[in-house]
Amino acid sequence: MSILPQLAFLLVFAIAGFIIYKRVSYLKRNIFLGKGETRNDQPEKRWKTMLLVALGQQKMFKRIIPAFLHLLIYVAFIIINLEVLEFIIDGITGSHRIFAPFLGAVYGISMNIFEFLAIAVLVSCVAFLIRRNVMKVERFTKPEMKGWPALDANLILIIEIILMFAILTMNATDQILASRGVEKYLLLDGLFFSGFIQPLFVGMSDATLVFIERFAWWFHIVGILAFAVYITYSKHLHIFLAFPNTWYSNLKPKGEINNMPEVTNEVNMMLGMATESSAEPPAEIGRFGAKDVNDLTWVNVMNAYSCTECGRCTAECPANLTGKKLSPRKIMMDVRDRAEEVGKSLDAGGPGFEDGKSLLGDYITKEEINACTTCNACVEACPVNIDPLSIILQLRRYVAMEESGTPAQWNAMFQNMETSFSPWKFPPTDRFNWADQVKNEETK
Amino acid sequence: MxxxxxxxxxxxxxxxxxxxxxxxxxxxxxxxxxxxxxxxxxxxxxxxxxxxxxxxxxxxxxxxxxxxxxxxxxxxxxxxxxxxxxxxxxxxxxxxxxxxxxxxxxxxxxxxxxxxxxQQLINDGKIVLQGGGAFKGKKITFHDSCYLGRANDVYEAPREVIKALDVELVEMKRCRTKGLCCGAGGAQMFKEPENGKKDINIERTEEALATGANAIAVGCPFCLTMMSDGVKNKEKEHDVKVYDLAEMIAKDMGV
Incomplete structure (x- = not known):
């Protein structure tokens, strides 16, 4: 027998592997365009968060229907990948259903479970397509979803549906061939779901069926490899990045905004206080706050690549709900798109960050970041613990401290605080006046 | 001091x-x-x-x-x-x-x-509530402040304080971790909102009024202002009062 199919398979597998390797290196480089940040304290809590939030999908269940449909696809993805292992071994060795003889009856049961999951994926993907395109669920139709993001989402769902059809077609034709006693094909103990589509194929000749079966087999495995490559260009990256993303979650109270030690040094100097680091040479004077992706931290950028654009953040954002331009999802998409732009430019020998553009201004406007109430609803809503607020605050810091570009009313508030130590213009000596009434009443 | x-x-x-x-x-x-x-x-x-x-x-x-x-x-x-x-x-x-x-x-x-x-003072028996006070049997809804709730995971203490008043605590649709901001956090208190179709405090006030509560309880000065303004905007200020938790307790204690 010809070993041509085996060679072809190895070649396809190697090419896919190489492309994925290149893509992963590229994505890693882009994520580390962000500044360094060490976040590996409390490892136990981090593993636990990852297990609960990423593996256990804990936060998905705030919206029960999509959570259930998503869970079916997720479980199917993990379990059907076991079958892909068999595909790979079969592809390399030229065997057919290599696990069947070892597993006996268990193999048939497993195949039935796989088929059930394939059906579950089909149903879920169709439901998701309906939610996006027919019901037009509001969070999927926001302005930032126009064009590629909407197409990307639909493509993923359609590819998954086609891949599931390939599995069912393969099993249906495979079993007809087995029942006819064609060489190499093994009769399994009744495959329930693919049995339903067998009538489509029973009238065909052995040769046609072998062709369809082989075509479906190749289509499925090549499809999976191609999909794996596609994912690296897509919002679908969340299936992998959700894990590191949740591991590197912010474990501090959500209300806490990180301190800027470089400012502390200057404040202490102004107040004539000794600074701990005064003996050290002054650190390289960077920017205060963030203007572009390289001012953010690598965790911020990883957050952006982990975002699957579900829009639960935006659906909970009080500013967005009341018609303001701010959308936390758009903040994440903008960070990713800018990182992509810079990354591609660098690879092409272009100017990278020095292209005259920046995240703030060309992607995200002040009107957007100024509308944020820092309420943490977006952070709470994200199923994979993305933190859009951290980015918004860093951009605000740049606007306030590098550009002095905050709204006039905020500037007035700053001025009141500088002169009267209160955001309102009251004399500090009046701070205790409220007590007069209490004292009067008590002396009466 | x-x-x-x-x-x-x-x-x-x-x-x-x-x-x-x-x-x-x-x-x-x-x-x-x-x-x-x-x-x-x-x-x-x-x-x-x-x-x-x-x-x-x-x-x-x-x-x-x-x-x-x-x-x-x-x-x-x-x-x-x-x-x-x-x-x-x-x-x-x-x-x-x-x-x-x-x-x-x-x-x-x-x-x-x-x-x-x-809550501690009530639990320790140091605050003795008269029950049957001004709020007995009234419907009260509690508005979660972002900086108490999501920011610091304090959801139950204010609710326990309200329940101690022998009232019916009714929840808004968006409460606890899903609570909707009053619109004043993140220094919004000190500037006009950006252009939009609605003010955030109006959205939240509508939700609070929809519970049919007689009063809205808050635990934050900014929320107090925003919710009071919202209720005024809806011309309900005579029917629905906005109180801070401390005011409710003080009223019940008769101090």
């Missing part, structure tokens, strides 16, 4: 009044109510009076880290000077800032929100 320190006394708690508590005409009543409760119960406390400055919360959230740290460092110097150990405040923004953000600048205190402190 200065008087107490001068006479060598150290109070059990420092009551951090905050800027709204000191200057906002409506919210001063909350400060007064809380102080009356403390006096009635006999808690030894002090306030910083004119030595208190804004915690810097709105400056930091508007991006002005310099101004925030100037305020913070000055406050920490004052509090450390008096050897303050325990701080109670009615403002979730002050609470969050002193509790979570001052440690990085050398200010380490036990910080408690007044809802938690009131």
């Amino acid at each position: 200065a008087e107490m320190a001068a006479s060598g006394k150290s109070p059990e708690i420092l009551f951090w009044v905050g800027c709204a508590g000191s200057f906002d005409d409506r919210y001063k009543a909350v400060t007064q109510a809380f102080v009356k409760i403390l006096n009635k119960v006999g808690v030894s406390f002090a306030v910083l009076g004119p030595e208190e400055a804004c915690t810097g919360d709105p400056a930091r959230r508007a991006g002005n880290e310099f101004l925030f740290q100037m305020q913070a460092v000055a406050n920490i110097q004052v509090m450390n000077g008096y050897e303050v150990k325990k701080v109670v405040t009615a403002c979730p923004h002050c609470f969050n800032t002193i509790k979570n953000e001052y440690p990085a600048l050398g200010g380490n205190y036990e910080v408690i929100h007044h809802s938690q402190f009131l």
Whole structure:
């Protein structure tokens, strides 16, 4: 027998592997365009968060229907990948259903479970397509979803549906061939779901069926490899990045905004206080706050690549709900798109960050970041613990401290605080006046 | 505080009044109510009076880290000077800032929100509620402040305080972790909102009114302002009152 199919398979597998390797290196480089940040304290809590939030999908269940449909696809993805292992071994060795003889009856049961999951994926993907395109669920139709993001989402769902059809077609034709006693094909103990589509194929000749079966087999495995490559260009990256993303979650109270030690040094100097680091040479004077992706931290950028654009953040954002331009999802998409732009430019020998553009201004406007109430609803809503607020605050810091570009009313508030130590213009000596009434009443 | 320190006394708690508590005409009543409760119960406390400055919360959230740290460092110097150990405040923004953000600048205190402190006093039997007071049997809804709830995971203390009043606590659709902001956080209190189709406090007030509650309870000066404005905008200010938790307890205690 010809070993041509085996060679072809190895070649396809190697090419896919190489492309994925290149893509992963590229994505890693882009994520580390962000500044360094060490976040590996409390490892136990981090593993636990990852297990609960990423593996256990804990936060998905705030919206029960999509959570259930998503869970079916997720479980199917993990379990059907076991079958892909068999595909790979079969592809390399030229065997057919290599696990069947070892597993006996268990193999048939497993195949039935796989088929059930394939059906579950089909149903879920169709439901998701309906939610996006027919019901037009509001969070999927926001302005930032126009064009590629909407197409990307639909493509993923359609590819998954086609891949599931390939599995069912393969099993249906495979079993007809087995029942006819064609060489190499093994009769399994009744495959329930693919049995339903067998009538489509029973009238065909052995040769046609072998062709369809082989075509479906190749289509499925090549499809999976191609999909794996596609994912690296897509919002679908969340299936992998959700894990590191949740591991590197912010474990501090959500209300806490990180301190800027470089400012502390200057404040202490102004107040004539000794600074701990005064003996050290002054650190390289960077920017205060963030203007572009390289001012953010690598965790911020990883957050952006982990975002699957579900829009639960935006659906909970009080500013967005009341018609303001701010959308936390758009903040994440903008960070990713800018990182992509810079990354591609660098690879092409272009100017990278020095292209005259920046995240703030060309992607995200002040009107957007100024509308944020820092309420943490977006952070709470994200199923994979993305933190859009951290980015918004860093951009605000740049606007306030590098550009002095905050709204006039905020500037007035700053001025009141500088002169009267209160955001309102009251004399500090009046701070205790409220007590007069209490004292009067008590002396009466 | 200065008087107490001068006479060598150290109070059990420092009551951090905050800027709204000191200057906002409506919210001063909350400060007064809380102080009356403390006096009635006999808690030894002090306030910083004119030595208190804004915690810097709105400056930091508007991006002005310099101004925030100037305020913070000055406050920490004052509090450390008096050897303050325990701080109670009615403002979730002050609470969050002193509790979570001052440690990085050398200010380490036990910080408690007044809802938690009131709950402790009720649980310890130090506050004896008359029940059957002004609120008995009334429907009350509680509006979660972002800086108490999501920011610091304090959801139950204010609810326990309300329930102690023998009232019917009704929840809004968006409550606890899903609570909708009043619209004032992140320094929004100090500027007009960006263009949109609606103000956030109106959206939230509509939700609160939809519960059919007789009163809206809050635990934050900004929420108090925003919800009161919202109720006024809906011309319901005669039917639905907005109260801080401390006001409700003080009213029931008859102080």
